Amino acid sequence: MKLVIVKDYNDMSKQAAKLIAEEVTRNPKTVLGLATGGTPVGMYRELVSLHQQDGVDFSQAQSFNLDEYVGLPSLHPQSYRTYMNENLFAHINLPEEKTHVPQGDAEDLEAECKRYEQAIAQAGGIDIQVLGIGNNGHIGFNEPGSTKDTTTRVVALTQSTMEANARYFDSIQEVPTQAVSMGIQTILGAKKIILLASGEAKAQAVSQMLEGELTADVPASLLQLHPDVTVIVDEEAASALSAKLRS
Numbered sequence: 001m002k003l004v005i006v007k008d009y010n011d012m013s014k015q016a017a018k019l020i021a022e023e024v025t026r027n028p029k030t031v032l033g034l035a036t037g038g039t040p041v042g043m044y045r046e047l048v049s050l051h052q053q054d055g056v057d058f059s060q061a062q063s064f065n066l067d068e069y070v071g072l073p074s075l076h077p078q079s080y081r082t083y084m085n086e087n088l089f090a091h092i093n094l095p096e097e098k099t100h101v102p103q104g105d106a107e108d109l110e111a112e113c114k115r116y117e118q119a120i121a122q123a124g125g126i127d128i129q130v131l132g133i134g135n136n137g138h139i140g141f142n143e144p145g146s147t148k149d150t151t152t153r154v155v156a157l158t159q160s161t162m163e164a165n166a167r168y169f170d171s172i173q174e175v176p177t178q179a180v181s182m183g184i185q186t187i188l189g190a191k192k193i194i195l196l197a198s199g200e201a202k203a204q205a206v207s208q209m210l211e212g213e214l215t216a217d218v219p220a221s222l223l224q225l226h227p228d229v230t231v232i233v234d235e236e237a238a239s240a241l242s243a244k245l246r247s
């Protein structure tokens, strides 16, 4: 995995947005894999400005989001679809019908998971996948225990993930307990992966991902299996890495 250590959140966001913009400029039909959470908000802000100020064109691109909460209608204020609309889709020229987020309130969730995998395959696979990382090393909503052969499915959220995400809801009781998430195999199927992490709370997970053993207990460590991963972290998120990696 390629490691890029930058000063702070701002630099991380700019570097990541630059990589995405370069990809979309080189291949206008890029299939983007997108993530939610606090980490990529700054990257989306940068992408909006690269579109509005510098004319980066998304009109032929497509996007697939990693995950969505089970039970939330798309237009629920805390759904990941709403997050994407507010942070990115409403501000760039990516056609709405080319944006894909799993439908968390589908009547038949199993069919929805299958449909989502097929839609990704039909699009020719994901060209560049953006990831954040959970404090426990999860990617998407692939919690510890997720093996490398997992595809899009319904997953149960761990207590620590629900606690971390409770900040977006009025109370922890309102945080959904399940999600539809791309699997590790789906993520590893992307041609290129960019993982972002900022802040000290992520330092342990970043170190286990890069320097720990390859194990489903730390799902992000399974990214070691992929040939083209760029990890962009700020100094705080890099603080638990060995001196060898940091130099």
Ligand SMILES: N[C@@H]1[C@@H](O)[C@H](O)[C@@H](COP(=O)(O)O)O[C@@H]1O
Binding pocket: 035, 036, 037, 038, 039, 040, 066, 067, 131, 132, 133, 134, 135, 138, 139, 140, 141, 161, 165
């Ligand atoms: N499903 C999302 C992940 O995709 C994200 O990486 C993680 C970390 O979020 P944050 O960036 O807010 O720390 O949160 C959620 O669990």
